[in-house]
Amino acid sequence: MRLTFHRLAELMARPGRCHGLFSGEAGTGKALAARSLHLMGPDRDTAFVVVDLRRIAREQLDAELFGTRTRRGRLAEASGGTMLLQAIDELPLAIQTALDRALASMPVRLLATTRRDLQRLAAAGLFDRDLHARLSGFHVVLAPLRERGRDALLLAERLLTRLGVDGRSRMLSAEAVAAMREYSWPGNVRELEFVVERARLATGAR
Numbered sequence: 043m044r045l046t047f048h049r050l051a052e053l054m055a056r057p058g059r060c061h062g063l064f065s066g067e068a069g070t071g072k073a074l075a076a077r078s079l080h081l082m083g084p085d086r087d088t089a090f091v092v093v094d095l096r097r098i099a100r101e102q103l104d105a106e107l108f109g110t111r112t113r114r115g116r117l118a119e120a121s122g123g124t125m126l127l128q129a130i131d132e133l134p135l136a137i138q139t140a141l142d143r144a145l146a147s148m149p150v151r152l153l154a155t156t157r158r159d160l161q162r163l164a165a166a167g168l169f170d171r172d173l174h175a176r177l178s179g180f181h182v183v184l185a186p187l188r189e190r191g192r193d194a195l196l197l198a199e200r201l202l203t204r205l206g207v208d209g210r211s212r213m214l215s216a217e218a219v220a221a222m223r224e225y226s227w228p229g230n231v232r233e234l235e236f237v238v239e240r241a242r243l244a245t246g247a248r
Contacts, residue, residue: 059085060179061145061152063130063160069230070184072155076126079153089123091116095132103137108144117141120150130154130177131163138170145176152177187227187234194222194234201238 062079064072073092080090093116098106109115117125127133133141145152154177163169187194198218218241227233 059124059151061176062154062180062182063177064153064155064182064184065157065160066184067186067230068157069232070186071231072184073126073128074231075182075184076153076155080124080126085123085151089120091120091123091125092128093125094128096129100134103133104140107137107141117144117148117150122149124151124153127152127154129156131156131158131160131169135168135170138173142170142173142176187230194227195219197231197234198222198238201235 064076066072077090077092080086093106095103105113105115107115107117109118130138141152160169160174160177164171164174187197229236
């Protein structure tokens with residue numbers, strides 16, 4: 043996680059507002075990293091519109107993104123700011139092409155997340171090449187939690203502090219540290235959040 047946010051700091055230092063991609067296994071914090079990039083940057087006070095493509099029926103995607111005669115689309119809502127498309131590989135090819143064309147004339151930065159290899163999809167004709175090129179402004183790969191060393195412990199302690207009502211720092215017990223080091227965290231950061239929250243509720247921690 044520390045390397046990820048170091049990478050985000052590097053991206054913030056770049057001139058301009060380039061589009062970009064966050065990839066990694068499910069639950070690795072891709073959307074969190076994208077939101078952090080927005081909040082840490084000079085455009086933090088502009089719109090940040092999140093669209094989870096997995097939660098929208100395919101027949102409604104066009105209207106959701108581009109709007110209708112009576113309703114603004116999410117792309118228009120993000121004008122002047124950033125739009126985050128989660129699971130962009132779920133977007134049909136025709137709408138990918140339309141999105142790329144729209145972005146060419148709109149003041150919107152596109153950030154996207156995926157669990158798949160978009161370069162391979164584009165090479166196979168399964169993902170729009172121009173949209174993939176647009177997203178190549180930067181690419182942040184989030185490693186699974188099992189490969190982040192002590193990050194699971196650091197994140198857990200931050201979560202404990204955040205969930206507490208008094209804002210005081212909290213430390214994990216020796217037993218908890220030992221158990222966490224032995225666990226592979228198949229659900230990644232999302233699973234860690236659930237575990238910490240359940241532990242807090244079970245112990246009545248405040």
